[in-house]
Amino acid sequence: MASCWGLPELLCEFPALSNGTLRGMRKGIDTGFRDLVRTYSDLIDTATAPLQIFLNTLEKAFTDAPWPVIMVLLMVIVWFGARRWQTVLGTFIALCMIGVFGLWEDTMITLAMVTVATFVAIIIGLPLGILMARSDRFQAFLTPMLDVMQTLPSFVYLIPVVVIFGIGKVPGLIAVVIYAVPPMIRLTNLGIRLVDREVIEAADAFGANPKQKLFGVQLPLSLPTIMTGVNQTIMMSLSMVVVASMVGVGGLGKNVLQAITNQYFTVGFLNGFALVAIAIIFDRTSQAFGKRLQKHTEVGHD
Numbered sequence: 001m002a003s004c005w006g007l008p009e010l011l012c013e014f015p016a017l018s019n020g021t022l023r024g025m026r027k028g029i030d031t032g033f034r035d036l037v038r039t040y041s042d043l044i045d046t047a048t049a050p051l052q053i054f055l056n057t058l059e060k061a062f063t064d065a066p067w068p069v070i071m072v073l074l075m076v077i078v079w080f081g082a083r084r085w086q087t088v089l090g091t092f093i094a095l096c097m098i099g100v101f102g103l104w105e106d107t108m109i110t111l112a113m114v115t116v117a118t119f120v121a122i123i124i125g126l127p128l129g130i131l132m133a134r135s136d137r138f139q140a141f142l143t144p145m146l147d148v149m150q151t152l153p154s155f156v157y158l159i160p161v162v163v164i165f166g167i168g169k170v171p172g173l174i175a176v177v178i179y180a181v182p183p184m185i186r187l188t189n190l191g192i193r194l195v196d197r198e199v200i201e202a203a204d205a206f207g208a209n210p211k212q213k214l215f216g217v218q219l220p221l222s223l224p225t226i227m228t229g230v231n232q233t234i235m236m237s238l239s240m241v242v243v244a245s246m247v248g249v250g251g252l253g254k255n256v257l258q259a260i261t262n263q264y265f266t267v268g269f270l271n272g273f274a275l276v277a278i279a280i281i282f283d284r285t286s287q288a289f290g291k292r293l294q295k296h297t298e299v300g301h302d
Contacts, residue, residue: 037164048170055116055169062108070108071095078281082288090284094277103274109251110241111278117173117237121181122230129188129229130214139189146182154179154243162247172249180236187229191222227290234282238275 004012017025037044062070071092078091098107132139157175165171195218203213219226245253252271259268 033163044164048165048174051116051120051173052170055112055173058116059109059112062112063105067099067104074281078285081285083292084288087281087284087288091281094281098274098277101270101274103252103255103270106251106255106271107274107278110238110253110275113169113173113176113241113244113249113251114234114237114278114282117176117180118230118234120173120177121184121233121237124177125181125184125229125233126188126226129185129226130192132185132189133192133218134210142185146185149178150182154240155246158243158247167248169249172244172247175244175247176237176240176249179240180233183232183236184229187225187232188222191225191229192218194225195221224290224293227286227293231283231286231290234286235279238279238282242275 074095075088075091079085079088082088098104128142132142157178161171161175161178165174199217199221200213203217208216241249241251242253242256245251245257252275255271256268256275258264259271
């Protein structure tokens with residue numbers, strides 16, 4: 001039968017599996033996946049228990065501590081990283097604004113989530129980045145996976161996470177880590193590979209073994225690039241917190257989601273402002289720290 005442009009129907013509609021076949025395939029995969037999760041549910045709960053304890057402990061510490069203590073601690077951290085009084089002053093003003101608008105506790109919950117997610121991403125990403133730098137074969141294997149992780153829409157991460165881990169803080173944390181870890185892996189790999197070959201040859205000439213070269217030469221010289229990876233991991237963690245609020249993560253992300261659902265412009269704007277303020281604080285601090293490391297490395301190399 002002729003159809004579009006006078007061509008046969010076979011050339012107008014792409015050959016596809018029947019609805020019944022697709023329905024049966026989806027049902028079989030979904031049922032098998034659910035059965036697998038139910039079988040190993042106890043093992044999954046045991047494996048995620050340390051993350052739950054770590055997150056709850058840090059969140060409780062942030063929310064229960066007097067606000068002046070947390071504010072001073074954050075300003076000290078910012079000063080240590082940036083060494084600029086303008087950045088410290090900006091941090092003080094941003095935190096005061098967050099407190100004045102009643103967002104202090106939600107901000108502390110978000111800070112705890114981002115801190116734990118960044119810590120876990122560094123623990124996972126640093127060794128994988130080192131392995132990629134040391135093995136071209138492993139790099140070729142892992143690069144397509146990182147490409148998928150970085151291009152997959154953030155909402156899609158929630159589907160397998162919810163099916164496997166359910167609803168709650170830990171599933172949200174796992175989704176944030178999966179979304180935020182690729183820059184840490186890539187930039188660790190890049191930083192090590194960019195170390196001057198002459199420096200490596202000099203280390204070889206002095207009889208350094210692979211472990212000594214890694215910890216004494218490659219990692220110190222690649223620290224600025226690795227710090228850029230940490231910076232990007234923090235930024236991506238903050239961006240994912242709002243999406244992760246759909247599976248039970250509290251804090252500022254939950255408020256933004258509620259504002260979108262109920263069309264509360266003011267609530268959404270204020271919570272968005274708090275997220276932007278935190279992102280700017282982290283970004284300025286980590287970037288300044290990375291630049292200081294870069295200068296120190298260049299002086300040491302000269």
